Amino acid sequence: MDLKKGIEVKDLAKFLQKISRLPRFLASHAFLTFIFLFLFALGISGLVFYKYKLITTRTLEPSEEGGFRFEEEAYQRILREWEEREKKISEIGGRNYADPFSPKTP
Numbered sequence: 754m755d756l757k758k759g760i761e762v763k764d765l766a767k768f769l770q771k772i773s774r775l776p777r778f779l780a781s782h783a784f785l786t787f788i789f790l791f792l793f794a795l796g797i798s799g800l801v802f803y804k805y806k807l808i809t810t811r812t813l814e815p816s817e818e819g820g821f822r823f824e825e826e827a828y829q830r831i832l833r834e835w836e837e838r839e840k841k842i843s844e845i846g847g848r849n850y851a852d853p854f855s856p857k858t859p
Contacts, residue, residue, distance in 0.1 A: 779786045
């Protein structure tokens with residue numbers, strides 16, 4: 754095959770014929786196929802984990818105090834929001850709603 758001419762029809766047909774045998778081969782060797790795919794997935798997930806670990810260690814900057822900094826104002830805002838939600842939930846719990854599944858009485 755000459756690269757200047759491109760892909761010939763014979764070569765393409767031969768390639769497609771070989772590819773068409775692949776599912777039968779994989780099915781006849783199911784256990785080995787499973788092991789290969791499992792190890793491949795394990796390797797990919799390991800690479801992703803490793804890359805994530807490198808990215809997080811490079812981008813995290815230590816705070817100026819060197820430790821955890823508690824923000825009292827943000828904490829108080831969150832507490833107020835929770836109290837408001839609790840009030841709304843308790844108001845809803847006290848209501849009596851009509852049962853949509855029981856027959857209506859006149």
